[in-house]
Amino acid sequence: MAQERIKKLHLIYGCILSLLLIAVAIALIVSCLHIYNSGDRPYSPTSISAHFQSVSLLVYAAIAAVIGGIALHLILPLPADRPKGVKDDLAMLRHQQERAGSLTGAYAQGAERKQKERRLSKCICCILFVLLMIMPSLYFMDTDHFSVADLNEDVIRALIYSLVPAIFGLILSYFCKLFCQQSIRQEIDIWKEAIKEGCVSPTPQTSASVPDRRIFYARTIIGIIALVFIIVGVFNGGAMDVLLKAIAICTECIGLG
Amino acid sequence: MENKVENKKGFRAWLAAHRPSKRRIIQLYAALLTNANLKGFGNGQIYQGNAKFACAPGLNCYSCPAASASCPLGALQNALAGTNTKLPYYVFGILMLYGLLFGRWICGFLCPFGLIQDLLHKIKTPKIKKNRLTRTASYFKYVILVVMVVILPLIYALQDFPLPAFCKYICPSGTLLGAGGLLSNESNTDLFGMLGPLFTWKFVLLVVFILGAVFIYRFFCRFFCPLGAIYGLFNKISFLGMKLDRPKCVDCGLCVGQCEMDIHHVGDHECISCGKCVNVCPTGAISYKGPKILLAPNEVGGRPNSKQIKVDPCDHPGTPLPRKTKIARAIVAASMAILLAGGLVYYNFIDKGPEPVEVGGEIGNACPDYEMTLYETAGTIKPSDTRGKVTVINFWYIYCSACVKELQTEFPLIHQEYGDDVEVIVVHSNQEYGVDIPEYIQDNFPGDTGYTHCRDVENEAFFKSLGGTSAWPVTVILDQDGVIVYKVIGSTTFEEMRSVIDGLL
Numbered sequence: 048m049a050q051e052r053i054k055k056l057h058l059i060y061g062c063i064l065s066l067l068l069i070a071v072a073i074a075l076i077v078s079c080l081h082i083y084n085s086g087d088r089p090y091s092p093t094s095i096s097a098h099f100q101s102v103s104l105l106v107y108a109a110i111a112a113v114i115g116g117i118a119l120h121l122i123l124p125l126p127a128d129r130p131k132g133v134k135d136d137l138a139m140l141r142h143q144q145e146r147a148g149s150l151t152g153a154y155a156q157g158a159e160r161k162q163k164e165r166r167l168s169k170c171i172c173c174i175l176f177v178l179l180m181i182m183p184s185l186y187f188m189d190t191d192h193f194s195v196a197d198l199n200e201d202v203i204r205a206l207i208y209s210l211v212p213a214i215f216g217l218i219l220s221y222f223c224k225l226f227c228q229q230s231i232r233q234e235i236d237i238w239k240e241a242i243k244e245g246c247v248s249p250t251p252q253t254s255a256s257v258p259d260r261r262i263f264y265a266r267t268i269i270g271i272i273a274l275v276f277i278i279v280g281v282f283n284g285g286a287m288d289v290l291l292k293a294i295a296i297c298t299e300c301i302g303l304g
Numbered sequence: 305m306e307n308k309v310e311n312k313k314g315f316r317a318w319l320a321a322h323r324p325s326k327r328r329i330i331q332l333y334a335a336l337l338t339n340a341n342l343k344g345f346g347n348g349q350i351y352q353g354n355a356k357f358a359c360a361p362g363l364n365c366y367s368c369p370a371a372s373a374s375c376p377l378g379a380l381q382n383a384l385a386g387t388n389t390k391l392p393y394y395v396f397g398i399l400m401l402y403g404l405l406f407g408r409w410i411c412g413f414l415c416p417f418g419l420i421q422d423l424l425h426k427i428k429t430p431k432i433k434k435n436r437l438t439r440t441a442s443y444f445k446y447v448i449l450v451v452m453v454v455i456l457p458l459i460y461a462l463q464d465f466p467l468p469a470f471c472k473y474i475c476p477s478g479t480l481l482g483a484g485g486l487l488s489n490e491s492n493t494d495l496f497g498m499l500g501p502l503f504t505w506k507f508v509l510l511v512v513f514i515l516g517a518v519f520i521y522r523f524f525c526r527f528f529c530p531l532g533a534i535y536g537l538f539n540k541i542s543f544l545g546m547k548l549d550r551p552k553c554v555d556c557g558l559c560v561g562q563c564e565m566d567i568h569h570v571g572d573h574e575c576i577s578c579g580k581c582v583n584v585c586p587t588g589a590i591s592y593k594g595p596k597i598l599l600a601p602n603e604v605g606g607r608p609n610s611k612q613i614k615v616d617p618c619d620h621p622g623t624p625l626p627r628k629t630k631i632a633r634a635i636v637a638a639s640m641a642i643l644l645a646g647g648l649v650y651y652n653f654i655d656k657g658p659e660p661v662e663v664g665g666e667i668g669n670a671c672p673d674y675e676m677t678l679y680e681t682a683g684t685i686k687p688s689d690t691r692g693k694v695t696v697i698n699f700w701y702i703y704c705s706a707c708v709k710e711l712q713t714e715f716p717l718i719h720q721e722y723g724d725d726v727e728v729i730v731v732h733s734n735q736e737y738g739v740d741i742p743e744y745i746q747d748n749f750p751g752d753t754g755y756t757h758c759r760d761v762e763n764e765a766f767f768k769s770l771g772g773t774s775a776w777p778v779t780v781i782l783d784q785d786g787v788i789v790y791k792v793i794g795s796t797t798f799e800e801m802r803s804v805i806d807g808l809l
Contacts, residue, residue: 132557280394301482
């Protein structure tokens with residue numbers, strides 16, 4: 048019972064704090080927009096302080112609530128939840144294949160059908176995705192669309208419209224992924240049935256050194272390329288460019304235009 | 305195996321349960337080392353020393369006053385923006401090296417902005433757990449990487465206009481650490497004049513990211529950070545990170561369930577190697593890969609219990625370490641402490657930065673009269689040489705894209721409108737770093753612009769005497785008697801200058 052009360056207390060506190068923090072965020076955003084819309088240029092520390100004065104009480108209340116929450120958790124700690132398992136279907140399938148061996152008979156055909164389904168859906172998805180990316184690519188390749196020397200409203204609007212086919216492509220990829228997940232689950236069920244019926248023939252364990260070797264080669268190649276790039280970059284002035292840019296305030300990066 | 309936390313009683317138990325984990329200590333260490341120039345917060349200036357050749361591994365804006373190294377993402381965008389002149393080998397090499405050595409271990413241990421999000425997430429509100437939607441949304445950072453970090457800077461580079469799109473329109477580190485650090489200092493009140501729609505947008509975005517981080521674990525890292533997207537590509541082959549011992553794995557899924565990132569399996573491209581999965585694994589199949597000196601490979605000591613608030617493998621509640629490893633760890637810890645102490649001493653006491661210059665160039669004062677060397681002809685020029693005429697003096701820097709833009713679009717209009725009645729003196733920083741400025745001027749400001757190009761005096765004294773720090777451009781207008789009537793830090797427009805000049809003529 049005591050645990051239940053503590054949980055309830057924490058929940059109530061959490062909800063109040065959440066509302067307070069959201070209110071603070073909204074107040075800050077509204078104040079910022081109000082400063083911008085007031086047209087009171089150029090800004091100064093005093094004018095900005097005056098605008099944010101109204102929000103300060105809310106901010107102090109939020110800070111006090113956060114400190115109060117820390118005290119609450121120290122005095123009445125919430126018990127940690129037991130972790131729950133979340134299974135990854137593809138990993139499970141691979142484990143089945145590694146441990147059990149290979150399927151025989153109708154089960155093998157069923158599993159192969161599922162694999163073909165997934166391969167086909169991925170191919171179709173890739174082809175459609177490439178087709179949908181043609182329009183955004185053409186848009187990006189035409190530099191006249193970016194002839195205005197900054198990202199203004201018109202450019203951003205046109206950019207978003209040009210990316211609509213790409214967004215459809217991403218949605219398509221998502222559904223393809225869902226389909227593949229479903230197919231993997233069905234294949235896992237086939238494996239489980241096959242193991243129950245004894246329709247599996249064990250295969251010799253593959254050496255773990257094969258994937259290790261691939262990783263070793265990848266590391267070696269990438270490491271060499273990285274070092275070569277750094278050396279070339281130092282000699283062609285790339286390192287100097289990094290320094291020269293970094294020692295001046297990037298007013299754009301910090302929002303000063 | 306005994307649990308050391310359970311055996312302690314009272315205050316000692318509380319202390320043992322609440323002391324910072326080793327991961328948190330490493331995060332704080334990295335944040336302090338990356339921002340070792342603490343005096344920058346005091347004097348309101350950024351570090352301008354040679355250490356900024358190097359890129360910090362995490363997201364840390366180099367316009368932050370305390371930043372001791374460059375930001376890899378900013379460097380990448382600027383390098384891509386300059387691909388019309390040279391290919392960005394150096395930055396690519398740095399990113400590949402960091403990715404190969406650390407992968408997203410950087411996100412979990414070395415990134416200052418990641419630390420800020422971890423601390424914000426500790427605020428005790430109800431949390432939004434990961435689900436299928438967040439897993440899908442985690443791929444959005446790759447879209448940001450491709451569009452904002454790669455494509456847009458490249459496209460604008462083809463038009464000779466550098467645009468670090470992610471830094472300019474999205475990066476919260478720049479707004480919080482850069483703008484926050486600079487604007488909070490009294491000596492930078494002039495920068496307030498540059499605030500406008502861009503800052504409004506970035507401030508709103510920053511508030512959203514901070515609020516998001518309170519409710520959603522690593523809100524920015526999971527959905528928006530292109531640096532995490534880059535490092536994630538190297539996670540499988542990186543030297544540091546998490547590894548799974550497949551024969552021991554029983555597919556219970558507790559690791560994925562315990563993880564707050566959107567992983568499919570341990571060590572994939574979303575894994576930031578925080579190690580929370582290590583203690584929940586019932587078979588001890590998960591461990592850190594890499595050298596044992598800093599973090600032991602597998603320190604699982606049975607299942608976590610409800611009293612064990614800290615489930616950090618770096619606290620190794622399990623098997624005691626061999627003596628050699630303990631000694632090696634002590635040596636490494638001491639070296640790192642010396643490195644940090646040395647860095648703090650160097651940045652804050654030894655490297656004092658350029659000599660301070662007395663600032664007198666305010667509106668209403670006579671303009672300081674420094675003699676500057678001309679670029680295009682032999683000789684010098686001083687502001688007093690143009691007495692009797694209205695004089696516009698613009699301070700610029702070759703790597704300041706806003707400076708170059710206004711010198712190409714706004715300032716030529718002055719000569720077109722007023723001819724020889726107005727003198728335009730364009731002053732470049734005396735820091736040239738081997739760049740051929742006259743050649744640059746010839747290539748980028750061709751035609752009859754009416755500019756008198758010259759180089760600032762030593763220590764950028766003229767620029768600093770007018771209140772300039774390390775933010776360009778600065779424009780000053782003098783009346784016929786050499787008195788300053790207009791001064792602006794940041795970009796200006798011809799219309800604004802015309803309203804001043806018309807009043808003087």
